[in-house]
Amino acid sequence: xxxxxxxxxxxxxxxxxxxxxxxxxxxxxxxxxxxxxxxxxxxxxxxxxxxxxxxxxxxxxxxxxxxxxxxxxxxxxxxxxxxxxxxxxxxxxxxxxxxxxxxxxxxxxxxxxxxxxxxxxxxxxxxxxxxxxxxxxxxxxxxxxxxxxxxxxxxxxxxxxxxxxxxxxxxxxxxxxxxxxxxxxxxxxxxxxxxxxxxxxxxxxxxxxxxxx
Amino acid sequence: xxxxxxxxxxxxxxxxxxxxxxxxxxxxxxxxxxxxxxxxxxxxxxxxxxxxxxxxxxxxxxxx
Numbered sequence: 599x600x601x602x603x604x605x606x607x608x609x610x611x612x613x614x615x616x617x618x619x620x621x622x623x624x625x626x627x628x629x630x631x632x633x634x635x636x637x638x639x640x641x642x643x644x645x646x647x648x649x650x651x652x653x654x655x656x657x658x659x660x661x662x663x664x665x666x667x668x669x670x671x672x673x674x675x676x677x678x679x680x681x682x683x684x685x686x687x688x689x690x691x692x693x694x695x696x697x698x699x700x701x702x703x704x705x706x707x708x709x710x711x712x713x714x715x716x717x718x719x720x721x722x723x724x725x726x727x728x729x730x731x732x733x734x735x736x737x738x739x740x741x742x743x744x745x746x747x748x749x750x751x752x753x754x755x756x757x758x759x760x761x762x763x764x765x766x767x768x769x770x771x772x773x774x775x776x777x778x779x780x781x782x783x784x785x786x787x788x789x790x791x792x793x794x795x796x797x798x799x800x801x802x803x804x805x806x807x808x809x810x811x
Numbered sequence: 812x813x814x815x816x817x818x819x820x821x822x823x824x825x826x827x828x829x830x831x832x833x834x835x836x837x838x839x840x841x842x843x844x845x846x847x848x849x850x851x852x853x854x855x856x857x858x859x860x861x862x863x864x865x866x867x868x869x870x871x872x873x874x875x
Contacts, residue, residue, distance in 0.1 A: 599871065599872065599873040600873055600874050600875075602874075603853075604849070604851045604852070604853050606874040606875075607851060607873075607874050608851050609874070610872075610874060611851060619850065619857055620850070620851045621848035621849055621850050621851060621856075621857050622848065622849055622850075622851055623846075623848050623871075624849070627846065628846050628848065628871070631836075631844045631846055632836060632837050632844065633834070633835060633836030633837065634835075634871070635829065636829060637871055637872050637873045638870065638871060638872040638873075639869075639870075639871040639872075640868065640869070640870055640871070641837075641843065641868070641869040641871070642866070642867070642868050642869075643843040643859065643862070643866070643867040643868075643869065644866055645863070645864050645865060645866060646863070647842050647843055647845075647859070647860065647863055648840065648841065648842055648843065649837060649838065649839050649840065649841055649842070649843045650839060650840075651839065652835075652837060652838070652839055654829065654835065655829055657870065657871075659870070668868060671866070672866065676866075678864060681864045681865055687857055687858075687861050687862060688850060688854075688855035688856070688857060689855060689856050689857070689858065689861070690855060690856075691849065691853075691854065691855060691856055693856075694847050694856040694858070698847075714847075718847070718856075721849040721853070721856070775829075778873070781873070781875045782873075782875060784875065785874070785875040792874070792875050793874070796875070
């Protein structure tokens with residue numbers, strides 16, 4: 599969940615020696631789809647694609663309760679034929695972009711499909727085009743926080759930090775309880791408090807200041 | 812069976828509480844909405860539905 603992109607996330611996966619597939623949701627279609635206003639979250643999906651576990655906020659692989667819950671699900675016998683280990687699940691960026699573009703053009707009034715396409719455009723570094731598509735969604739629905747955050751990702755890539763922050767602030771004002779948007783504004787405004795190491799005291803102070811306003 | 816290996820990604824010490832009046836969109840027992848996300852190297856994408864037939868743990872975190 600990083601509007602700023604994979605670079606800021608990679609530092610953590612490298613340090614933790616993560617071996618599972620890791621991905622970045624920049625334009626944040628995922629939080630909109632799953633509807634979570636905070637991280638970290640844990641979701642367990644079974645072989646049929648059914649959600650078997652949902653923990654929104656405070657999911658932590660160091661927390662024994664969370665570990666027990668997931669291990670319990672893993673130890674349940676599977677009714678599905680075993681899938682051999684391995685397998686390559688990565689697909690080319692261009693393929694996802696093409697599919698998203700086809701879907702959006704097939705149903706031009708569907709704003710969700712248009713935003714999905716615009717999010718793929720950002721991943722494919724077609725930020726100018728993505729910006730126009732996000733803007734076209736906002737022309738129809740000025741209160742779309744997903745489009746505003748998407749627009750911010752395109753502006754960040756285009757080096758227009760002020761415009762990115764303005765779009766994020768609009769999104770934050772529309773969805774005041776959303777910490778994902780709120781904290782990204784902090785991280786973009788004050789990168790020195792987040793990278794290379796997070797300063798929790800700064801965040802606590804900031805929260806106090808904002809509470810007074 | 813593979814054990815879960817504890818690790819730390821990011822820090823979420825501040826602002827991790829759910830806002831009042833927040834309504835969860837997804838439910839246990841219902842299909843997980845399909846999504847596509849870009850890999851961290853920015854070269855490929857992953858799609859949840861491609862993992863059908865496997866059990867998937869999605870750990871969702873942020874750098875901030």
